[in-house]
Amino acid sequence: MNTQLPLISIITVSYNVVNTIEETILSVINQDFDNYEYIIIDGGSKDGTLEIIKKYEDKITLWLSEPDKGIYDAMNKGVLLAKGEWVNFMNAGDLFANNISKLLNEALVDKNHDVIYGDVFIKKNGVLSLDKAREIYQLNYSLNFCHQSSFVRREILVKYPFSLNYKISSDYNLFLNLFIKGYNFHYIKSAISIFEYGGxxxxxxxxxxxxxxxxxxxxxxxxxxxxxxxxxxxxxxxxxxxxxxxxxxxx
Incomplete structure (x- = not known):
């Protein structure tokens, strides 16, 4: 096990995802290090999702289930409950592509980094294809990496919570404004997550x-x-x- 990493808060947001939540939970709890906490913020699922969460309660640091104002409201709740130096959102249906401690050890301890990001495998019709993060300058008009393949310092997310004015692109709004403000983005040349295409x-x-x-x-x-x-x-x-x-x- 790697005990040199700073504490990472991995947050999963869920709502009526009984068919996908277990695979995401297993992807998190089977990581190869112990310097993390795992938080699940559920929006009040009624389809059996909570039964699966309870199945792994001994591996989950904290979970709650209550109505919210959407995915970004739930993500903000998770940030406020988190205690880690870094935050990653691995939402229901998404998976880690690799053991992240091997990829991120040096990057996470570097005090100059504010946002760490990498590549992603896109899963479409059961087939995985590698989608490499594009040049950081492209953040000016497009989210050039997958949100699930990023780690952000918690203090930044507390200072700049996700705006509830945007229902599907508030993550892009956050990263664009952090880029414009001059925060440091560090690229890891490897796939961090697997993202299900669609929606x-x-x-x-x-x-x-x-x-x-x-x-x-x-x-x-x-x-x-x-x-x-x-x-x-x-x-x-x-x-x-x-x-x-x-x-x-x-x-």
Whole structure:
């Protein structure tokens, strides 16, 4: 076991995920180190999720189940309950791709790092494909890494909680504003998580596009920057979501 790592708070947010929560729990508790706490914030599941959580109570530091205002409200609750120096969100259905202590040992003890991020395996129709994090500059118009493949200092998340104004892109809002403020992002050249493709945040919905436009417009200073990075965002999406984008501007 590795006992040199600072305490890591791994937080899982769940709601009626009886088919996926157990695999996520096992991915966390089977890690190869003991310097972590595991917190589960459930939104009041009624489908059997709580029975699975209770099955592993001896491995879980803290869990609660109560109604919330959405995923980001639950994530903020988890941060306030956490005691670790670093926070990772491994939400229901997501998995660690590797034993993280081997990947992150040096990075986590470096006092200069504020956000640590790596690559992700995207799982689509049962097939895994590696999605490498892109250049950090691309944060100006796109989330260039998967949130599950990141670790953020808890003190930063306490100072800048996830905004509840965004229902599906508040994680991007956080990382973009941290980047603009000059926080240090450190890249680990390895896959950290496995993410199941799909859902409203996959870039195919009008709601996703609207939130991204709002985030870019609210975060960037100066008219030219607002226009330029919104243009870069549309240009990036256009080859994949042409119909959605065109429909968005028509209505």
């Amino acid at each position: 409203i945040s996959s870039g195919t919905s009008k709601k996703y596009i609207k939130e991204r436009f709002l985030i870019l417009s609210n975060s960037h200073k100066g008219f030219k920057n607002k226009v330029w990075f919104n243009y870069k965002f549309v240009k990036m999406l256009l080859p994949f979501n042409r119909a959605t984008i065109l429909n968005f501007f028509k209505n």
